[in-house]
Amino acid sequence: MTEFLTGWIRHQRWFAGKGRPIDELTIDSDVELAPGLRHLIISVRQAGARDRYQLLLGSDADESARFKPAHIGDGYYDAAYDACLTGTLLEAMAADRDLGPLRFRHLDGVEIDTSLRSLVLGAEQSNTSLVYGDTYICKLFRRLIPGINPELEIVTALALRGTHHIAQPYGWIETDLDGEPTTLAMTQEFLSNASDGWALALASVRDLYASFEPSASEAGGDFSGESFRLGKATAQVHHELAAAFPTEVVESQEVKRMTEEFRRRLANAVAEVPELGEYAHVAEEAYQRVADVAREIHVQRVHGDYHLGQVMRTPTDWVILDFEGEPGQPIAERRALASPLRDVAGMLRSFDYAARHLLADHSDAEDLRPRAVEWAELNRSSFLAGYSAGGGHLRAEDAVLLRALELDKAAYEVVYESRNRPAWLPIPMAAFQLDR
Numbered sequence: 001m002t003e004f005l006t007g008w009i010r011h012q013r014w015f016a017g018k019g020r021p022i023d024e025l026t027i028d029s030d031v032e033l034a035p036g037l038r039h040l041i042i043s044v045r046q047a048g049a050r051d052r053y054q055l056l057l058g059s060d061a062d063e064s065a066r067f068k069p070a071h072i073g074d075g076y077y078d079a080a081y082d083a084c085l086t087g088t089l090l091e092a093m094a095a096d097r098d099l100g101p102l103r104f105r106h107l108d109g110v111e112i113d114t115s116l117r118s119l120v121l122g123a124e125q126s127n128t129s130l131v132y133g134d135t136y137i138c139k140l141f142r143r144l145i146p147g148i149n150p151e152l153e154i155v156t157a158l159a160l161r162g163t164h165h166i167a168q169p170y171g172w173i174e175t176d177l178d179g180e181p182t183t184l185a186m187t188q189e190f191l192s193n194a195s196d197g198w199a200l201a202l203a204s205v206r207d208l209y210a211s212f213e214p215s216a217s218e219a220g221g222d223f224s225g226e227s228f229r230l231g232k233a234t235a236q237v238h239h240e241l242a243a244a245f246p247t248e249v250v251e252s253q254e255v256k257r258m259t260e261e262f263r264r265r266l267a268n269a270v271a272e273v274p275e276l277g278e279y280a281h282v283a284e285e286a287y288q289r290v291a292d293v294a295r296e297i298h299v300q301r302v303h304g305d306y307h308l309g310q311v312m313r314t315p316t317d318w319v320i321l322d323f324e325g326e327p328g329q330p331i332a333e334r335r336a337l338a339s340p341l342r343d344v345a346g347m348l349r350s351f352d353y354a355a356r357h358l359l360a361d362h363s364d365a366e367d368l369r370p371r372a373v374e375w376a377e378l379n380r381s382s383f384l385a386g387y388s389a390g391g392g393h394l395r396a397e398d399a400v401l402l403r404a405l406e407l408d409k410a411a412y413e414v415v416y417e418s419r420n421r422p423a424w425l426p427i428p429m430a431a432f433q434l435d436r
């Protein structure tokens, strides 16, 4: 079995080790959840490093032909795609069942409807989400990092406070990895009547590109009102996070040390994507400015990987999803207190992405570049204005830190794109060429 799992896993969207040879794949845990349904935790070793992943393995040989897209090999298939089997997860959560080392749980006071059938969400994802009816979404965390997933921790704490702008949590699945309780999946309210921010922003960008109007604010699909509301919602969620978890004030010495961390991330990014080297000085200068003017900053729990794909617009408001931080980082790092400006910087980067991504796919559309810049600038400033209006702390002197945080995020994105979507690499690279 390990042989065909090796061949299969390297092509999965969520596999973090794409492009590097797999030295060994072993099965660490194999639990039967129901007849024909097994839960596997596997270890993949690449160049001395080990990553763990989970998968649901279906093995009804007669039926396997029905699940061609999910075919793994030898009559086995990815059972996340088999609605006849995935009901088992809901039932086990509803009943707070233990199945071997796996613990299925639901939140107090929640009643889970176990009659719903699931479909795999068709989104570009680092994980795999099952949507049950139009009621629940259960995210199976594919790459497993020991520890309670920050998304579960944060959303549960915010739900207890009655926070707006989040999707209600219902249940989760966990096990122990390296002796630590580790989240395997999380079930939340499915926002059936909502659109994700990335899709909405792209519609606005396309409108602008197709329009003869002279400016972004006059073109049909102006998004700046939404950017403002999103900024406001972001500030309100930051306020709630600060109330639900500890906060600290970090002295200027510590801020200087933070810039060392930025430099380390930059050096790692340059080592992996050498063409970034040419622009590294831009980031280094920005980090140096933070060190030079370092003053104490307020830190708290934050979203950690904030972008337009993590927010959804319901008919009434913006909802923020996916508080799990940057996928692949150790849990301790993802739980660490940080400046809320880290999220602000993430969203500012996302406006750049939305404006430029069509250009990355169409090298012939060079003439649209000024419009892209204009769209990004308009929406970035509207978001910041909304953030301040929502009570977010943004002082004039924060501009230096914000710029450094944006470049730190762009360095992360350079690595992310070179691994996952090389055609999009020019988007984060452009961040180092802009004089902001």
Ligand SMILES: Nc1ncnc2c1ncn2[C@@H]1O[C@H](COP(=O)(O)OP(=O)(O)O)[C@@H](O)[C@H]1O
Residues within 6 Å of the ligand: 121, 123, 124, 125, 126, 127, 128, 129, 137, 139, 167, 188, 189, 190, 191, 192, 194, 196, 309, 310, 312, 321, 322
């Ligand atoms: N509660 C939800 N309701 C509706 N759609 C959701 C919900 N959570 C996530 N989605 C959709 O799934 C996409 C991916 O979700 P996300 O949590 O970002 O997954 P990943 O961490 O795997 O990238 C989102 O962009 C959104 O379109």
Ligand SMILES: O=P(O)(O)O[C@H]1O[C@H](CO)[C@@H](O[C@H]2O[C@H](CO)[C@@H](O)[C@H](O)[C@H]2O)[C@H](O)[C@H]1O
Residues within 6 Å of the ligand: 124, 125, 126, 127, 198, 305, 306, 307, 308, 309, 322, 326, 327, 346, 349, 350, 351, 353, 354, 413, 416
């Ligand atoms: O949503 P995830 O937790 O999987 O985040 C990862 O994937 C994101 C892409 O899907 C990536 O985001 C980058 O691309 C977005 C457009 O697709 C853009 O809006 C973001 O600004 C940009 O960072 C994210 O970095 C990565 O962690």
